[in-house]
Amino acid sequence: METRCTRTRNEAAPRLRSEVARGIVGALPVLAAVIAYGLVLGAQAVQKGLHFLEVPLMTGSNYAGGSEFAAIGLWASPPPVLLIVGITFLINSRHLLMGAVLTPFIRHLPRWKALSVLFFMSDESWALGYADTLRRAGTGQRPPFSLGFYVGCAGVIYLGWLGSTTLGAAIGPHLGDVEAYGFDMAFPAVFLVIVAGMWKGYVAALPWLVSLAVAVLIFLLVPGAWFVVAGTAAGLGTAYCRAKPR
Template sequence: MSTSQAVEAAGDGSGSEFRRGLASSLPVLLGTVPYALVLGAQATQKGLGTLELSMMTGLNFAGGSEFAAIQLWTSPPHVLLIVAITFLVNSRHLLMGAALAPFLRDLPQRKALPALFFLCDESWALGLADARQRAAASTAPAFSLPYYMGASLAVYATWVGFTTLGALLGPVLGNVEAYGFDMAFPAVFLVLMRGMWTGMAAARPWLVSLVVAALVHLFVPGAWYVAAGAASGLPAAWLMAGDA
């Protein structure tokens, strides 16, 4: 995705909306920086080069699947396994896109598709929460593309930039988990989940995913708990959707 395409996706909305998106992303960025450094450092310990890591984070742009891929990385890598795990972990984007779909109906595809390239947990949570607030206030359009792009581009630049920095500093940092940086990743997700909390009924798929992932982690070696959590959470969300 080129810079011109990103600017095109932002549309002709006001600069103030774009800046509002940037400002809204700042608390998330504070949590993104530590675990971006962790991923970069872990990647170098697994033998990936800085350019290879930058290409992975820039083209894939999905931190959860990238952590899973790094955990599974060997020399030579088990490509099919990594692809399968990446698909399962990233399959949550199907549900994320479906949740945004009602707010994107009036957006031309030439703007919507480039914008959705930057869809990640953080930008999705910020964009969806803002769209719901604007819809409740009868503000049209409910989905502010400049706001979304401001938040998304900030997260994207921070993620790619600091994973690359982590790769460069990896030999200096040593075992980054010793500093507690690895806690930043689940901490950000807990904050995002708290902002999306609507009650226990809607949270049941999260609980199913958590229990299955925990059990697989206890009894199955390797990173299969990531795939198990994703594979169980998605059908649970679908089956329980009518009861939420």
């Protein structure tokens, strides 16, 4: 029995390493964009008055780029803590939907592994992991969710984000207005790439389109970050109505 278990572990290790390597390679196309807007965030943070060490502490523990940009934009002395917390919650509310989509595929994992998957979930790692899960499910591979692939892509994106924000904090005081270099365009560009990679036609994209339309409308009419919650709720409602048996 012991020999059989050892042999099983020895066979599983190369497969895991192969999947991790596949995840790293899969994340490389978006890594450049992550590094670009990580540099912008780190530079803006120290220019707003954050200490060099506070930047990696924030980006490594919160790990949500959109809300971190919002927090830095609102930063003052003293900082409006309640406002920053509220805006962070509103912007990160999309992760509720993203986590709910992944949950059926990671339900079989031990709790600590499932929680780790959700902690290291960013827009990029979620899109890569979910697309790979759908592909594996379509070809009959079991389990559909490859933990090794996810570890590879999520790990390299996390390290890229942490490293680039730290580097941005180090060189930010010497750069001046970092937006003048155009790095901030990487943020919307990577989202366009994600959407293009998951595009399956207008019918399948109806929840996205409704979510976009509602978010834009609320953004124009209501101050604050309520457009994030409104867009998320509209997309969820549309998806639910389409999936509901008639």
